[in-house]
Amino acid sequence: MISDITLGQFFPGYSPLHKLDPRTKIILAVLSIVAIFFANNAVSFALLTLAAVVMIAISRISFKVILRGIRPIIIILLFTAVLNILMTDGKGTPLVEFWIISIYTEGIVRAVFMALRVVLLIVITSMLLTYTTSPISLTDGLESLLSPLKVIRVPVHTFAMMMSIALRFIPTLIEETEKIMNAQKSRGADFSSGGLIKRAKALIPILIPLIVSSFKRAEELATAMECRCYRGDKNRTKLVKLQFKGRDIVWFLAIAAITAGIILLSILPYKFVSPGIIYDIAFFKI
């Protein structure tokens, strides 16, 4: 069922990760993304994987849920991995040579790193942002982080509001899609057989009602907001004021240290000579 999609879904809870200030989590997510893209050796990836595992453990979100979040991208993962294995040219002798295919050690390592990179990207950002942060605090955090831009007249509050509305309506839209699909299935609609054109045509009975009701809902929402005298951020006070606490600093330092370490590892040329097999595996750079 569509509602089984967990990617981008908030799991309420009271873990230390849930309690973290949303601004901290946004900054941490950005730092982690930087680190993930700088990572190019086994030690860096091990560090990041460890960080991800620690986050999962702390958040008390079941491992199954996280696996389910990754499931939809498995095909993309396999595709990129296979491409990387086949397209990478290495220095040494190929491991496998067959017809026009030749596979090098570098190719396999790069494929593994690439897959790991995508998985870590999804796991870490969703652990920090979507799984443990409610959409409301997420947009609050974003608004607060972007508020310096108000000086140059960027309507930060409006953007944050638009974002929170968009996030708020994702589950509603999913639910509605499912409802309409069920209604059309009850009328004998078939979405899962036939060629590409037939399948595309089968979507019309879903898309038209969905678009119609989205417009209607947008209009109703606007009316409801006007009825409650909504007028943006002028003189608006907040129920929950964001405040950095000790744990925010701890988390920030930890992730900043990991990121700094990974960047250093990736840009520093190694001065010392290879001390053997362990060094080779750990610091094999791509």
Place this chain on the structure above:
Amino acid sequence: MSEILKLENVSYVYSKGTPFEKVALNNVSVAFERGKITGLIGHTGSGKSTLVNLLNGLYKPTEGRVLLDGEDIWAKPKEIAKVRYRVGLVMQYPEYQLFDETVRSDIGFGPRNRGLSREEIDVRIKEAARFVGITDEMLDKSPFDLSGGQKRRVAIAGIVAMGPDVLVLDEPAAGLDPKGRREILGGLRRYVEEKNITIILVSHSMEDMALYCDNVVVMNRAEVFRTGTVREIFSESGVLASVGLDVPGISGIAAELISRGIPLEGELYTVEGVKDAILRYIRGGAR
């Protein structure tokens, strides 16, 4: 009693294995009688809608079987579409499912999917439109130009046109005015009598149940609480109250009269029935 649809020890669990896991139906066994209108009542969240979605194979039971004419509908999962033509389901607020350019072709969507001939489809559209009270001129309008009540009728006609043996309606009259309610529900009653089909009607309105149904199934907390004829169910007002439901208003009046020493007898759940009972009492007393 001949049963057309039957649930055997059916359980259904939402989002199994996540923090949102919720048991919507717990070991439910219930049978629906052929050629009758069976009402399904229960307060919000009692599992009515889940049960309805199981009947035509939109949901697959987590445990147990759904039997249509004695055959498990999930025996051949690939042919579940055939079950959906036989058990027509009108969802809650079905007007959102309209999509086609004209009312005519929207009603024809189901029959077209079923692969009927063009003549057959035309006949069925006309017939279905007549049952729910859609005029010929409305047939060539866009469904989006109609009023809410008219859209509802078109949506119901879309299911009726598939020619199901069992018609399941989830709150077909919700949000309609009394006249609209009477027209839609009365049309269904005529439809059952004319075509000898079976109807399962989910409703919150005890008055509608009393007026239009033969049998009643009462749901409470994911389980079937009571089944019986309208008369059996509505004569136990205390039992219904214990699960947060009311008997029809008129039954309450009748019960009050009885408690004050006026022995009424008969169909004490419709206005007509109570009127007759009171008249019988008065005439009997005068004698």
